[in-house]
Amino acid sequence: MQKYSSKILENAINQIGKLPGIGHRTAVRLTLFLLKQPKEEVKIFTESIDMLRNNISFCHICHNISDGEECEICSNPSRDKSMICVVQDIRDVLAIENTNVYKGVYHVLNGVISPIEGIGVADLNIDSLLQRLEKESVAEIFMALPATTEGDTTAYYISKHIKTRFPRIKVTAIARGVSVGNELENTDEITLARSIVHRVEFESTFK
């Protein structure tokens, strides 16, 4: 069945419609938008995506997305190399960077231990983290893993290894608690329970 007057148009709509969360209507809207843009703009748009897929590499230190051997965070002299934040994937790096609060460096595990999904210790960048700790002078490992059984298991596994092999390194974890601006009654029980157990000095909450 011929749905479009142009196969080129149909093709572009179908390709854009393959993006996650982009339905058919949105795909049509985005396609017609691109069609109306100046040719140079569309060229810049598609080139940026081609560049992304073909020229991006991963930092050999922290496994974060990088333009070269070493990522912009690891090669930035103003970042505190004595603190390493351990995260599940690059999305978490982006989220933490957006807060503008963290000044240390990262280590991207590329997942968390998950027996159900068949992800074991060997599939993650855990060995390279321990190797980093041997070479670099690290004071604190800051675990920012997901608040799931898998995340907690992974954090526990890593912290146990660090405590055994590098007893001087402090291991911290991201605070779990009631979201800023959230009502207590809208917070789930487990989070609320943790927030009570891990309550902090009143004044520190305003820092």
Place this chain on the structure above:
Amino acid sequence: MQKYSSKILENAINQIGKLPGIGHRTAVRLTLFLLKQPKEEVKIFTESIDMLRNNISFCHICHNISDGEECEICSNPSRDKSMICVVQDIRDVLAIENTNVYKGVYHVLNGVISPIEGIGVADLNIDSLLQRLEKESVAEIFMALPATTEGDTTAYYISKHIKTRFPRIKVTAIARGVSVGNELENTDEITLARSIVHRVEFESTFK
């Protein structure tokens, strides 16, 4: 301020974030999705957009989007050439085609008369419509213009010209009325008023 570990990544996120209705979070999500896709898939994706912008043309008969001189609708022998549907833009062609109900051909005006926006008769494909009527054997002109003052004005202008120069051609307009599945109380007054004035034979509503 350095927000990303990679300028290539940052660039792609910014470019995708320029699309209408795509916020920053969605741009990040789509960018990371594209990064995880096989290289060939991403190549097909960007090529389809480059093709769209560089190789698409407009049908010289109906001004619809086309891969060549004549669009797939105008060149399709099974479409009824004696009926021309007049629409504002290509988006409307797509919407009507999606219904699978219309078997005639189209004429894309590329806008409607709008003194406020400075769009006059000369800016629209009205002359080429009248020229088509001289050459082709057309029985019906079906106005499917927006239900706005501008749309109505444009439809009135065109129908007046057709009635004067081609009195044998029947001019029809798309029905305005209560949306299928809509409650009467949720329908705006003007639409409801029109639906009462233009009420139809009861049995025809089930066709």
